[in-house]
Amino acid sequence: MHTSWGLTIDAADPPRLAAFWADALGYVEADPPDGFETWNAWLKDIGVPKKEWNDAAYLSDPAGQGPTLSFLKVPEAKTVKNRVHLDLKVGGGRHQSPKKRRSRIEKVVEKLTVAGASVQREVEQDGALDHVIMTDPEGNEFCVV
Known part of the structure; x- marks a missing residue:
């Protein structure tokens, strides 16, 4: 069901x-x-x-x-890392060229940064950008993949 x-x-x-x-x-x-x-x-x-x-x-x-x-x-502030987070799947997958994936990811990261998100770090795989770990305006982690 x-x-x-x-x-x-x-x-x-x-x-x-x-x-x-x-x-x-x-x-x-x-x-x-x-x-x-x-x-x-x-x-x-x-x-x-x-x-x-x-x-x-x-x-x-x-x-x-x-x-x-x-x-x-809620009355309390966020205090620890999320155990569950959202992945915004914008890069098109690893079958896309690294240049295309990077461009798509960076475009969304820029938009969300302007909207109040913060970049925590970029994660590379095999020398290419795989995803960016970000936080929303209240500090909740999410990834742009």
Whole structure:
């Protein structure tokens, strides 16, 4: 039996982190629950205090293929390395020429750096760029491959 799943990311500022990942992945804000015009209308209806309305953000793949992403506000800061991370597969695979892969990876790394990510290190394999380890605006590790 298939299990539907989504990924939840703890955040200090869910709307800001969701905006970064929407840009990085080409995702969009998820539609509010059925019967509601907006997320705020749903939050109001279920009794969530207005001061908590920015404590979460939700994204979905506009093509309906990828998992949903939820960003939930937590009080504690990130303290250790992620045990799970995302790989943004933009290089085209090792069957591509090293020059083409490097160009594709560097283009995305530049875009994400402008959007608030940080480069941690580049990883080479057989003398060619294999992937770049980055962190999002809140320090969560991910790779551009």
